[in-house]
Amino acid sequence: xxxxxxxxxxxxxxxxxxxxxxxxxxxxxxxxxxxxxxxxxxxxxxxxxxxxxxxxxxxxxxxxxxxxxxxxxxxxxxxxxxxxxxxxxxxxxxxxxxxxx
Numbered sequence: 001x002x003x004x005x006x007x008x009x010x011x012x013x014x015x016x017x018x019x020x021x022x023x024x025x026x027x028x029x030x031x032x033x034x035x036x037x038x039x040x041x042x043x044x045x046x047x048x049x050x051x052x053x054x055x056x057x058x059x060x061x062x063x064x065x066x067x068x069x070x071x072x073x074x075x076x077x078x079x080x081x082x083x084x085x086x087x088x089x090x091x092x093x094x095x096x097x098x099x100x101x
Contacts, residue, residue: 001043001044001045001046001047001049001050001071001072001073001074002041002042002043002044002071002072002073002074002077003041003042003044003050003053003054003057003069003070003071004035004039004040004041004069004070004071004072005027005032005039005040005041005042005057005067005068005069006038006039006067006068006069006070007023007038007061007065007066007067007068008038008065008066009023009038009062009064009065009066009067010064010065016062016064019062019063019064019065020062020065022062023060023061023062023067026060027040027057030042030053030056031043044071050071054069054071057069
């Protein structure tokens with residue numbers, strides 16, 4: 001299963017920015033991967049693990065803003081459509097002019 005976390009947190013004041021950073025660091029420290037800005041995902045083995053993850057996010061969510069959680073199966077997650085526009089990358093992905101040090 002996967003647990004998806006969607007959040008929209010205010011960052012107007014310094015305290016709100018600190019809460020945002022604290023929440024984001026909590027997600028990363030606990031094994032969540034960023035799918036998009038403010039959208040994170042974590043794999044869970046079963047429903048019991050999902051419940052533990054959800055409880056942990058509830059306990060660590062900021063007092064202001066919106067945090068949403070969605071649990072989906074791997075089959076449902078694999079059916080996600082990915083629509084990617086033209087990619088612009090300055091990273092070379094060929095081995096031409098490869099320098100090995």
